[in-house]
Amino acid sequence: MSERHSARQILTLVTDPGTFTELPHPASAAKPDGPLGWAGYDASRGRAAERTGEEESVACGTARVEGIRAVLIAFEFGFLGGSLGERTGDRLEAAYSHARAHRLPVVPLIATGGSRMQEGMLALSQLQRVARQSALTREAGLAQIAVLRDPTTGGGWATLGGGADVVLALPGAQVGFAGSRVRPPAADPAAYTAESQVAVGSADEVVDPAGLKRVLGAWLRLLTSPSADAPPPPRALGTAGLPATGWHAVRHARAPERPRAQAYLDAFFTRRRDISGDRCGGRDPEGMLCGFGERDGRTVAYAAQTGAATRPAGYRTAARLIRLADRLGIPVLTLVDTPGAANDAEAERQGAGAAIAEVFGAVAAARVPLTTLVMGEGGSGGALALAAPGNTWATPDSYFSVIAPELAAAILKRPEAEVEATADQLMIRPQDLVELGVVRGIVHPAQP
CATH class of the missing domain: 3.90.226.10 (2-enoyl-CoA Hydratase; Chain A, domain 1)
Structure with a gap:
């Protein structure tokens, strides 16, 4: 007691x-x-x-x-x-x-x-x-x-x-x-x-x-104390060089030593506090970090994928965060880094599709400015749900794809040896994404 x-x-x-x-x-x-x-x-x-x-x-x-x-x-x-x-x-x-x-x-x-x-x-x-x-x-x-x-x-x-x-x-x-x-x-x-x-x-x-x-x-x-402007995309914390091939982009994004969401949030905010949970009986602390942080004396909300497959509770928590920030007039920063949405049977029972739809809807309806940085894996719709239309950026060690190259090859009934070539065909490198108009630009590490 x-x-x-x-x-x-x-x-x-x-x-x-x-x-x-x-x-x-x-x-x-x-x-x-x-x-x-x-x-x-x-x-x-x-x-x-x-x-x-x-x-x-x-x-x-x-x-x-x-x-x-x-x-x-x-x-x-x-x-x-x-x-x-x-x-x-x-x-x-x-x-x-x-x-x-x-x-x-x-x-x-x-x-x-x-x-x-x-x-x-x-x-x-x-x-x-x-x-x-x-x-x-x-x-x-x-x-x-x-x-x-x-x-x-x-x-x-x-x-x-x-x-x-x-x-x-x-x-x-x-x-x-x-x-x-x-x-x-x-x-x-x-x-x-x-x-x-x-x-x-x-x-x-x-x-x-x-x-x-x-x-x-x-x-x-x-x-x-909301910020009046859209947050700038955070500076990249990982490698500065652009990948030569699509498969190199995948390997860079999947590298265990690559900086993850926690490092980006710590570098971007002076101080911050997390919200926890979707108010529906679920949490996804391993897949999604959501909360509010102070930058230059003003508040920016954040929803950040951590590199793991995002579970339904993570998406619902992100939707809760975006709707709350929108109501309070607080701009939002999202960090995209996931191989995709969790697709196991339990995720389906927990309403994966409906949860992802909530995030798409919250982003689409938001009246406050949103900024997105793809700073790792951008796996399919489970990553796109958090992306700000027209204001998404990428780091050199990231990729964004309609589907993982291995899965694309499997769907196309291609042998494993063709996975790397499939990655190139998908045009998933940061520089490809700029050319396609999917992202606004590439952010690089700060100069020493």
Whole structure:
């Protein structure tokens, strides 16, 4: 179990000293014992208020986090389990409305057991109000960064938590739609943890309380400081010489010592943070790196293939990244390096075709500038999906092909001895790609 902080404690932990200002509480006419007339409800609320010092299960206000202004929504679990009722909904709606009116990102600091039983369906319907406020804020191009505390269950997880753009979580926090008192008795409790949600791509990062302010501040800065221009293609990090033949291009791109995505990202950005997972139960850390980085003081998003066959979760994560960047007005850099999409039976069961289609669609619909660098293998549609139309570049140690030369020869029923000649026929060298108009140009290593 994670250490539990009160609403005021978590606000003190993440905000710059003296900057938190609570928003005015919306006026609401309370009926005796609530809308259902639930006997003893008023007394329960009174005891909760006396115990916590709060009048409701959320405290909402504005503050600075590492210098970045934001609207913060801090749940108080000690107030009726941080549950949502009508008055909670009033406060949440007011907080989101304030964020849109003042163009501020929203940070829900969640610790809730779900909807308030004493208010019945009127409490559950608050989730629709919350979802609408979140959707309106998303449409307004404002970032939402959730912090999952212990516990984050029920509708709070299914709206404010799971619906956020970036999801951070405290170590050991209970996170799941089903709380501990309602899940099946035989259920594995490890599945309902922050760590498990990161492992299946439903949350991005587990952060220790001591580092939460720094990490939250970094995310707020990245998501509110977009670059105004298309990112330049990164300089090449590998060999400078152009390949003499198509097969030489393939060999250079497949060389084990060739620099990969990690090296390119480290050289291009001052600092960066990864998002993790496709929000559909999958991750592809071996095949795709996605996130946001700082370059020249401004933010650029990135989706980078790592040289492995890209799995469906990797494509869905890239599509998530591109759509989020587009909504926030952040330009995108993509790095192409894959022999192709994973084509094993499990990849097909995971929806490889639909996942690649998501990326093609996200790239096609993007309104922000996109830049692509082919810096390794460009294998078929699994590579092309990430390529920016009209703004794709290549390194000398790369190739881009409709299909791998070996597979092309096999399809054409050619003997193995003709693979190299087939590579030449495909015109896959960087200089061939420039001649064909597929890439804009070749980037070379920086001069020593």
